Amino acid sequence: MATADLSPRRAVAAWRVYQDTLGGRVLSFLQVLRELGAFAMITLVVTLTKFNKSKRVVHPLIVTHIWRAGIMLLPMVSFMGVALGLVIIGQTVALLTRVGAQDYIGTVMVTVVVRELGPLLAAFLVLARSGTSNVVELGTARALGEVEALESLGIDPIHYLVMPRVIGLSLAVFCLTTYMVLIGIASGYLFAFMQDVPLTLGAYLSQLIEALRWQDFALLMVKTTMFGCVIAVVNCYHGLARPLNIEDVSQVTTRAVVESVIGVVLIDAVFLVGYFFA
């Protein structure tokens, strides 16, 4: 029988192996966190000190990344915004009407769409489309030696490759979130209207205005910008930080996506606490 074979000595050995593995994972996680932090600081310093350096080369790259991460995603974000508004109102309107609380539809939209789902969905869409492609592009460039080629030309790879992506993705997530929230709010009312909910547009907008606070705008801007920064920094780090072979690119892409999701959710949790104190 299996349990009879598990003598105390073996149990202790198995526990030690488990501890070593867990400890190794924790240390590895802390190491990655440290390296990501250092990479983020370097990127920040380069952005602050070299933003206007060689701007006719670098500023068009920023525009390119805003286009790729932002404008190109508008159709998808529109679709998700409509779906978001329909889903939220569809799920809540019947319940609220049943308990005579249709006056809280606007509050629900603000709490769910403006503060939480809108920013998260926009961030994940940008990650799925632009974040992954950034890791693949940069990882491939690293594997092919293009980063060394840039260095040999006296071009700072952080200035040329990372800074435009960080600025582009940060602005894109912020703008797409704002766009998605507006679309979601509009589609939410449309669904309520189609469901014959006794709620005029004026009343709906009044509810929204009453539920919104100035802190919502400030925190939305800061949160979404941070989402974009985290996605860009994590993806650029995994694409560039270590020597890569072509066959490693898919693996680092997966790792970058997972770490980006974790980073975004952790930031969201921090802001959730902030909403309570704001």
Add this chain to the structure above:
Amino acid sequence: MSPEVLIELQKIDVMREDGPATIVRDVSWTISRGEFWVICGPPSGGKSSLLATAVGLSRPSGESLRIFGRNLAEATEAEQVDWRRRIGFVFENGGRLLSHLTVAQNVALPLEYHSAMSEAELDAKVEEVLRRAELVAQAHTMPSRLNLRVQQRAGLMRALIVPTEVLVLDNPLNGLSPRDARWWLDYLRELQVQQAGNGKPLTFIVTSDDFRDWLDLADRFALIRNNELHMLGNREQLLANKDAGVLEFL
């Protein structure tokens, strides 16, 4: 008056890029203005790593590495950027062009990044350079659609578009047809004569699998053997060398 020393390595260990292993140890090497160096060695023997280390692209370990009179360990970022502008580096196997830029954009990049030239001046300079390299027809093509010969020439033009004092070529003739290899040798000879005539002799550092291709051009030869860099002297000394390890590359 002895020529100006541009690059000086004192007991430097050349490391592999992907790990801490030493691939060429205890390198002491002085490169002066106007010299034409050719380094040979076995495949994966450290020739590319040696070049990257000598120009400060890879961090060395050892006593000291001085580039343009300045110790690498003490150099500021601005100084290192200045070195990179004065040293043109052409990588092996296609020159490592940036895959998201066309040939013309690749060639223009260092000039566009470092200078304040107008768009019109930049375009004119790039066109002139591409014409000399016989690459005008490929100017708007992405590197992935081009063969090695074209990519390598574009890499050379990218290295030379900014005024250069040291030209580093990593096995430039590798994989080229005899006709294309002849183009390279003729071009480098023309460049050498032109720069000497202007009073600004260009310094060349070349790696190769064969000394014979370079006997007419080069005046300094070295060999990587058993993880060490051996100086073989000038052309006469090289040809007089009867060591089997040297004859292998002749």
